[in-house]
Amino acid sequence: MQIEILENRDCPASPVALESAGMVTILDRNGVGSESFQPFQGWTGPLNIALEGNLLAVGAGYSGGPRVSVYDINNLSAPIANFYAYATNFTGGVSVGFGNFLSDGKPDLITGPGPTGGPNIKYWNGSNGYSLGNSFYLGSPENTTGITIAVDGSALANSINDLQSKPGAAHTLYLAFGPDAPTSSIQPIWQNVANLFAPWNVNVTTIQPNDPSLSYAQVNIGGSTPANSPNSEELGQANIGGAFEGYGFAIVPAQVYAGTIGWSNITEISHAVAHEAGHLYGLEHDNSDANSIMYPYIEPYLGSWDPTSIALLNTNLGIA
Numbered sequence: 068m069q070i071e072i073l074e075n076r077d078c079p080a081s082p083v084a085l086e087s088a089g090m091v092t093i094l095d096r097n098g099v100g101s102e103s104f105q106p107f108q109g110w111t112g113p114l115n116i117a118l119e120g121n122l123l124a125v126g127a128g129y130s131g132g133p134r135v136s137v138y139d140i141n142n143l144s145a146p147i148a149n150f151y152a153y154a155t156n157f158t159g160g161v162s163v164g165f166g167n168f169l170s171d172g173k174p175d176l177i178t179g180p181g182p183t184g185g186p187n188i189k190y191w192n193g194s195n196g197y198s199l200g201n202s203f204y205l206g207s208p209e210n211t212t213g214i215t216i217a218v219d220g221s222a223l224a225n226s227i228n229d230l231q232s233k234p235g236a237a238h239t240l241y242l243a244f245g246p247d248a249p250t251s252s253i254q255p256i257w258q259n260v261a262n263l264f265a266p267w268n269v270n271v272t273t274i275q276p277n278d279p280s281l282s283y284a285q286v287n288i289g290g291s292t293p294a295n296s297p298n299s300e301e302l303g304q305a306n307i308g309g310a311f312e313g314y315g316f317a318i319v320p321a322q323v324y325a326g327t328i329g330w331s332n333i334t335e336i337s338h339a340v341a342h343e344a345g346h347l348y349g350l351e352h353d354n355s356d357a358n359s360i361m362y363p364y365i366e367p368y369l370g371s372w373d374p375t376s377i378a379l380l381n382t383n384l385g386i387a
């Protein structure tokens with residue numbers, strides 16, 4: 068469920084649009100559902116919606132196609148505009164938002180691709196039937212974590228899942244969320260892991276470092292434990308010291324099977340991510356302390372680093 072509330076206005080209160088299971092419901096100023104409709108026939112998944120005045124924009128959410136429709140909420144029987152914002156075979160969904168970029172009083176539309184798409188922002192001209200006005204990449208085209216558009220008035224506030232705890236730090240821990248990651252899970256998992264690594268000189272980030280020659284630690288987060296796993300209870304794996312050449316292992320990403328853990332289990336996934344990242348930074352298991360992040364089993368709380376782990380992280384990462 069997603070609520071898009073109009074900018075603050077004088078009375079009377081503005082209508083609100085809600086989405087659920089492929090349906091959009093417009094609530095009137097009294098909060099009453101005045102009309103519901105299904106913008107994309109056959110699509111019952113999540114929708115991205117934006118409301119500006121009497122204009123409603125709709126894009127499919129993740130796993131949907133790149134179609135975008137714009138409606139006048141006073142006439143939902145047919146869209147004002149209806150187009151594919153990205154390649155027709157793209158299935159990451161489209162985030163939408165309104166802004167008045169031409170200052171002509173006619174709301175324009177901004178779109179961004181969902182997860183698996185690059186950060187290709189497009190602007191659609193409201194004065195010209197929402198024809199394509201401009202197109203650019205917000206950051207590295209390789210970044211496929213997905214874009215969330217939030218537009219307030221005429222300013223584009225890019226609330227994107229580009230998270231960094233310490234830009235410019237000597238070490239980088241890249242959390243690579245898989246396409247199955249719900250957008251709502253990314254920020255809290257990143258936050259937990261960033262908090263756990265806050266004492267050290269490491270930037271915990273969801274932005275893929277764009278220089279492949281620079282070494283960095285990477286934890287892939289997503290998917291399920293493979294059927295051929297030697298341990299059917301395996302929830303993650305990493306090479307010990309995998310972030311450093313000197314440990315004699317290839318630098319390969321660690322893995323956390325967040326789909327098996329369950330995407331709603333933020334604490335457990337955060338533990339697993341910090342644990343596997345700890346391995347990459349040279350840490351071994353602490354089998355004696357269930358409070359330790361390096362305890363080899365997930366507890367229903369986040370835990371903390373044990374003294375041995377702290378000492379080694381101080382050495383390998385440097386104190387921030």
Ligand SMILES: [Zn+2]
Nearest residue numbers: 342346352363
């Ligand atoms: Zn382990």
